[in-house]
Amino acid sequence: MRATLATLCALALLLFAGVAGAVEGDRVFFKSQQVQSAVLTIHAATDLDAMRPLVLDFQQIAPGVSVEFSDYVTNDLFREAEQACRQGSGPGDILLSSSVDQLVKLANDGCALQHVSAEARSAPAWADWREEVYGFTFEPAVIVYDSTKVPPRDVPHTHDELADLLRREPEVYRGRIGTYDVAASGIGYLLAFNDARQAPTIYGRLLESFSRAEAVKRCCNAEVLGEVANGNIRIAYNILGSYAYAAYRKNPNLKIVVPRDYALILSRGVMIPTTSGNPDLAARFLDYLLSERGQRVAREQAFFFSEKSPLPDGVDGPAALMESGIGRPIRIGPALLAAQDRILRERFIADWASLIAKPLN
Amino acid sequence: MQSIERSLFSRLVLRVALVLALGAAILVTAAWYYARAAADDAYDRLLQGAAFQMTESLTVENGMLTFQLPPSAFELLGLAGRDRIFYRVMAPSGRTLTGYDDLPPGIDLGAVRSTPVFHSAVYRGTPVRVAVTGRALSDPAVSGWAHIIIAQTTEARAELASQLTLRASVLVAVMSVLALAGSALAVRYSLRPVADLGEALRSRDPQDLTPLAVAVPRELSPFVASINHFMNRLDDRMKLLQRFVADSAHQLRTPLTALSAQVSLINDDSLSDRDRRHLTRVRDRAAELSRFTNQLLSHAMVIHRFDSAQLTPVNLTEAARKAFRAAVPITIDPDIVVSFEAPDEEVTVLGDALSLREAIVNVIDNALRHGTISRLEVRVAARDGLAMVDVEDDGPGLSAADFDYLTRRFTSTKSGEGSAGLGFAIASEVAAVLGGALRFREKTGAHGFTVVLELPLHAQEKS
Numbered sequence: 001m002r003a004t005l006a007t008l009c010a011l012a013l014l015l016f017a018g019v020a021g022a023v024e025g026d027r028v029f030f031k032s033q034q035v036q037s038a039v040l041t042i043h044a045a046t047d048l049d050a051m052r053p054l055v056l057d058f059q060q061i062a063p064g065v066s067v068e069f070s071d072y073v074t075n076d077l078f079r080e081a082e083q084a085c086r087q088g089s090g091p092g093d094i095l096l097s098s099s100v101d102q103l104v105k106l107a108n109d110g111c112a113l114q115h116v117s118a119e120a121r122s123a124p125a126w127a128d129w130r131e132e133v134y135g136f137t138f139e140p141a142v143i144v145y146d147s148t149k150v151p152p153r154d155v156p157h158t159h160d161e162l163a164d165l166l167r168r169e170p171e172v173y174r175g176r177i178g179t180y181d182v183a184a185s186g187i188g189y190l191l192a193f194n195d196a197r198q199a200p201t202i203y204g205r206l207l208e209s210f211s212r213a214e215a216v217k218r219c220c221n222a223e224v225l226g227e228v229a230n231g232n233i234r235i236a237y238n239i240l241g242s243y244a245y246a247a248y249r250k251n252p253n254l255k256i257v258v259p260r261d262y263a264l265i266l267s268r269g270v271m272i273p274t275t276s277g278n279p280d281l282a283a284r285f286l287d288y289l290l291s292e293r294g295q296r297v298a299r300e301q302a303f304f305f306s307e308k309s310p311l312p313d314g315v316d317g318p319a320a321l322m323e324s325g326i327g328r329p330i331r332i333g334p335a336l337l338a339a340q341d342r343i344l345r346e347r348f349i350a351d352w353a354s355l356i357a358k359p360l361n
Numbered sequence: 362m363q364s365i366e367r368s369l370f371s372r373l374v375l376r377v378a379l380v381l382a383l384g385a386a387i388l389v390t391a392a393w394y395y396a397r398a399a400a401d402d403a404y405d406r407l408l409q410g411a412a413f414q415m416t417e418s419l420t421v422e423n424g425m426l427t428f429q430l431p432p433s434a435f436e437l438l439g440l441a442g443r444d445r446i447f448y449r450v451m452a453p454s455g456r457t458l459t460g461y462d463d464l465p466p467g468i469d470l471g472a473v474r475s476t477p478v479f480h481s482a483v484y485r486g487t488p489v490r491v492a493v494t495g496r497a498l499s500d501p502a503v504s505g506w507a508h509i510i511i512a513q514t515t516e517a518r519a520e521l522a523s524q525l526t527l528r529a530s531v532l533v534a535v536m537s538v539l540a541l542a543g544s545a546l547a548v549r550y551s552l553r554p555v556a557d558l559g560e561a562l563r564s565r566d567p568q569d570l571t572p573l574a575v576a577v578p579r580e581l582s583p584f585v586a587s588i589n590h591f592m593n594r595l596d597d598r599m600k601l602l603q604r605f606v607a608d609s610a611h612q613l614r615t616p617l618t619a620l621s622a623q624v625s626l627i628n629d630d631s632l633s634d635r636d637r638r639h640l641t642r643v644r645d646r647a648a649e650l651s652r653f654t655n656q657l658l659s660h661a662m663v664i665h666r667f668d669s670a671q672l673t674p675v676n677l678t679e680a681a682r683k684a685f686r687a688a689v690p691i692t693i694d695p696d697i698v699v700s701f702e703a704p705d706e707e708v709t710v711l712g713d714a715l716s717l718r719e720a721i722v723n724v725i726d727n728a729l730r731h732g733t734i735s736r737l738e739v740r741v742a743a744r745d746g747l748a749m750v751d752v753e754d755d756g757p758g759l760s761a762a763d764f765d766y767l768t769r770r771f772t773s774t775k776s777g778e779g780s781a782g783l784g785f786a787i788a789s790e791v792a793a794v795l796g797g798a799l800r801f802r803e804k805t806g807a808h809g810f811t812v813v814l815e816l817p818l819h820a821q822e823k824s
Contacts, residue, residue: 338432
């Protein structure tokens, strides 16, 4: 009964998101530094705080360009882009989304422009599909814990340890563990979907433990982190490294663990839609994001993690994330299309919701 | 009369090149065809695998047809890295369960059973390869055939096919170039006998009418046989003509001798001055006629000897000395200084002593008669592997422009002298037959006009 209720809730949320898609999200205008010669419209499902340094630095090398930045929820962005592609015109010169599976779906439906350049070629193979969808960040899914409340011996370093901890100390952590609501969050769904693919058994145990511990579900990174920061929960699972690190910089008590058994690595996607009104400028911004300069700014000010450099200071995790094979990048490619299958998605979310909502005992 | 045709070489090579180009085109087309078939075959297997995985995932749960898309199917299709994937899952009722509802099956679904059926189509403006497969459902609630349609764009296939074709084309091109180069070499080699034959004909002495002794391939032998047959006939004619001339000369000699004798019997004392002058002329003409007849005979003799006589080593000094003695008359003007020089060592040539003597006699005779004013030198020498007989006189000589005419019969540059006759012609013929030549050296400050009979030294005796 509770399962169906949860499913209904999820469906309602989806429906609501569909309605809300028409509503525009936050819009910020970055005025050009010199006389404005062009306006680049970025439609993004990635938070503005992270993107701001990148946009501002881009304006350093393109001083005549104003940037109009519209922030969306991933699903809204996807819906709007799909509609624009169907109609053959729509706003948005370039799309950024952390739900890279949605961009892959758009590219698969022929809604993306191909872009080839020296900068684009430097993107790793797993972060490039058809030279249409590129990944421009490197973000491990991490575990964040409140070091004032979680004793060192409790700190989980692997998925298994987290599951064990919740089994061992059910009373301590009941209602004190948080994660994404996969129904509400595109990233949450993508991460959960890949967890289930990467390590089905461990993920099953983990979900069971979450369910036992009555895990708290929140829509987004910021909210989950907020709950940790204000002391409501102690451990947050599958938080994107960049958000976690930004939170850690504000509050050093929020410690970050990159799991040592395997760590999913998400790369935010960028794509130039066929309906782009300014594809050349969009390509310039794309090149900037993938360029050494853009990557450096991203590493220092926006997303903190990078494939080529070691983990940032204060992050606990395996020494060589990629070389050791612990880092498992979510490959931008056709396999992500499966995640976009309607039935699969509905079922996955329903199963997830029923598993996590219903204590087994 | 003779129009210029393109060379045999270019004709042959052009045709070979045409055949090779045609062959290459056919091979490349075939390679492209096979490459496409191979690429289709390879990537159809991915589609087939994905189709099987997807049909496995069609199940009936609680009377409801459900479909659990296996992500591994897409991972399999993802092996064709760049290709886009479209799919559609259709319930027996025709309702689209999931996927792209506008993806057409493209074929009659009624005929599709569990084995995937492939075909090529265009979907959303892109060429795609489509696999359609079915699954029989026998649940009481849902029964009939459910279908899965998977379409994949053809970029990877096209890429593989073009790569395979390119490689095959490179091979074909290399082979064609090699074959063409080989053919060109073979044609050139095959045509060499033709050039050789031409060269043999060209380098032949104009007098030489013996059959061609060039080895030629079978295809050319009728041609050579014709040439030889023609030469043979020409030779027969020439011989007939020469025999006629010799016979005539011989026949003429007897009455001429008689005529000379009769003329010498005329008592010129009783003649008037005018008649005496006439008689002198008659005597001169008779002498000239007799000399000329002798030359004709000697010419005929030389030719005859070369037809029959074997060449033997001949001491050139000896031959020249004999000729010198024969040619310089006892009655020579005592004011003329004649000399004969020969080296100490023997100068030997391969030849016929009589012909050689005859040739040298004619050269000396010619010099005495037409050139010499006060000095005549005959020298035998061996220089640069050649044996030489120089006949130098202090006369005005001839200019280089006339040299070509000198060895022809019955020509003379001094028109007043009457016919010079056959002297140089005989000497030249002898020289040519013996592998040498008759050369002339213009009069300069240092030396007088010189006629040089050049012959190859006989190597064996050279030491």
